[in-house]
Amino acid sequence: MLGRRLGPGVHDDGGFLVDAALRDEYPWEGQFLEVGDGVRMHYLDVGEGPPVLMVHGNPTWSFYWRNLVKGLSADHRCIVPDHVGCGLSDKPPGFHRLEDRIAHLSHLVETLDLRDVTLVVHDWGGPIGLGMAVRHPERIRRLVLLNTAVFEGSLPLSIRMCRWPGVGPALILGLNGFLRVALLRAVADRTRIGGPVARGYLTPHRSWADREAILHFVQDIPLEQEHPTRQLFLDIDAGLTALEDCPVLLIWGEKDFCFTPEFRRGWEERLPRAEVHALADVGHWVMEDAHERVVPLVRDFLARHPLPLETAP
Secondary structure, X not given: OEOOOOOOOOOOOOOOOOOHHHHHHOOOOOEEEEEEOXXXXXXXXXXXXXXXXXXXXXXXXXXXXXXXXXXXXOOOEEEEXXXXXXXXXXXXXXXXXXXXXXXXXXXXXXXXXXXXXXXXXXXXXXXXXXXXXXXXXXXXXXXXXXXXXXXXXXXXXXXXXXXXXOHHHHHHHHOOHHHHHHHHHOOOOHHHOOXXXXXXXXXXXXXXXXXXXXXXXXHOOOOOOOOOOHHHHHHHHHHHHHHOOOOEEEEEEOOOOOOOHHHHHHHHHHOOXXXXXXXXXXXOOXXXXXXXXXXXXXXXXHHHOOOOOOOOO
């Protein structure tokens, strides 16, 4: 069922958004949707018009998409969920794998009955969002991909270290190291991450329990042949053919330490008709490094690939 609407700047996480500077960055009211066992997923539903579904990765949350929401919500309906365990969603104990997260997102899309969706994904948002999309291709019209993958490639040692027994929990849960390092390494221009922006990422993940999803995302990367999520990744990759008629915009931060240009080339092989913008001076968090360039690119892409007249509002 749909949950209650929150008041402006008021969230039941112990005072988040009391900070006026954070309210300026993230000024919207949120809603909750129960996704099973009483667990609530928080999401934004901002603006009116054709729906744009923005799916975040790890260790981010809907805050990552705030500038795209500001840039599109005047004439689009922006739906922006926080994965369970992330952002302002509930943070229950227990491991949520990719399959669970695809189910949560599918439930949101079906509950809101979203159709003619423009799907925008980043990082883990790629497997989650595209995992939903290949199961519901009739609901998807356009794709925007930012530094993500649903196929194999080389990952840095720093990511692999976070999966070592004992090391990962100590770094991620104890020290909040994965998120704190991301604030340094995920952008090419570190001056863009500071003050209310850094607080926006850190505030929802203040305690050991608040960081469990960050660790579980890392542990769910299917590096091993026998990993329980590996087959699902392969299935999503193979299922991209169901989306082959969708116009695709690929925006890539070429300075990404994780999803290097090797992954961009992987997408170009799979989606040869995609419109590609490789941003040479941009890191992994593309929206933080270059939202001033990304928003116009997305708006232009949507204008050049309008919805059919019979479905446009």
